[in-house]
Amino acid sequence: MTPIKSSNCLVAQGNALGPAIVRAAEVIREGGLVAVPTETVYGLAARADRDEAVAGIYRAKGRPDFNPLIVHVADIAGAERLAHLDATARKLIEAFWPGPLTLVVPRREDAGLSAAVSAGLPTVALRCPAHPVMRALIEAAGVPLAAPSANRSGGVSPTTADHVFSSLGHRVDLILDGGTCARGLESTIVGVRPGGRWTLLRPGPIDRETLAALLGHENEEMARGGIEAPGQLASHYAPGKPVRLGADAPEADEFMIGFGPVKGDVSLSESGDPAEAAARLYACLHAGAAAPQSRIAIAAIPGEGIGEAINDRLRRAAVP
Numbered sequence: 001m002t003p004i005k006s007s008n009c010l011v012a013q014g015n016a017l018g019p020a021i022v023r024a025a026e027v028i029r030e031g032g033l034v035a036v037p038t039e040t041v042y043g044l045a046a047r048a049d050r051d052e053a054v055a056g057i058y059r060a061k062g063r064p065d066f067n068p069l070i071v072h073v074a075d076i077a078g079a080e081r082l083a084h085l086d087a088t089a090r091k092l093i094e095a096f097w098p099g100p101l102t103l104v105v106p107r108r109e110d111a112g113l114s115a116a117v118s119a120g121l122p123t124v125a126l127r128c129p130a131h132p133v134m135r136a137l138i139e140a141a142g143v144p145l146a147a148p149s150a151n152r153s154g155g156v157s158p159t160t161a162d163h164v165f166s167s168l169g170h171r172v173d174l175i176l177d178g179g180t181c182a183r184g185l186e187s188t189i190v191g192v193r194p195g196g197r198w199t200l201l202r203p204g205p206i207d208r209e210t211l212a213a214l215l216g217h218e219n220e221e222m223a224r225g226g227i228e229a230p231g232q233l234a235s236h237y238a239p240g241k242p243v244r245l246g247a248d249a250p251e252a253d254e255f256m257i258g259f260g261p262v263k264g265d266v267s268l269s270e271s272g273d274p275a276e277a278a279a280r281l282y283a284c285l286h287a288g289a290a291a292p293q294s295r296i297a298i299a300a301i302p303g304e305g306i307g308e309a310i311n312d313r314l315r316r317a318a319v320p
Helices: 014-029 051-061 076-080 087-096 132-141 161-171 208-215 274-290 307-318
Strands: 004-006 009-013 034-036 043-047 070-072 101-106 123-127 174-177 188-192 198-202 243-245 254-258 295-298
Touching: 014 034, 014 043, 014 132, 014 174, 034 132, 034 161, 043 051, 043 132, 051 161, 076 087, 087 101, 087 188, 087 208, 161 174, 198 208, 243 307, 254 274, 274 295, 274 307
Parallel strands: 009 174, 034 174, 070 123, 101 188, 243 295, 254 295
Antiparallel strands: 004 009, 034 043, 101 123, 188 198
8 A cells, every 4th residue: 555645644554564664664753743652552752861752742732831741761771771770670670671661760970861751850761662564763863762642632542544643633744553552552551659669650551460460569659740751641541522421321411332232333342352442442432422422431441350441441531
């Protein structure tokens, strides 16, 4: 397939992805913005070592400047150049990288990152993604990439290239269309604390029990006040309509998102599979946002395992 030119944004897909990654790396090095798939959601990538490039992310998304960004690296060596990694961080990296885990760790003074990446905090959020397109872009660009979700701030996260274009359109220089994201939920974020302690800052595909099995329940700390990482704003992932949670059936003028035996206009998972529900969550919210009904109702989702992450997103989506 050939690249598609739409407005000021080039969308590359299929057989065009190889040459497009080369072009995307050029866009990144020149300070531009590239939307790129990861195993979680599509990210809006820019070089993390240049102030004007990072400012472009905040401007395109309409993102508040107190909300830090995640920096994507190719491997642990890339992380070591940017942050101080203790034994706990290294244990997490060995177990879950590459993959959907972000670590909030002390930032090195000589990291060379734009200060805006950390939103004034002494820490930096680091992730090593598993998606081959994102990994190829990091390698080709040769610089660490700041990459929050590729959508307007506070809205429903994108899991397809169409979602990206609908939300950001001409604000992006290039969209790399790698199909639908497999996980469908943003990465788990863990704050690494002194003395082997840890905090779950944002639930995600790697659930709390899995983390505790590795790090110990007794070492878990409650989250501190304030914003330490992405995804902690009270209102987030919002479809632009009132959302009612725990619904058994739709009321008048409600678009129903079902789960398991609860039927709907669409279903997160007709079989009641939480992993499938996570992968389909944002697609269903996008469908609800585009539907003619003025409100959205969503069936109850069990809170165990990845259900904690799903319910975290739904609670924030339901905040006015």
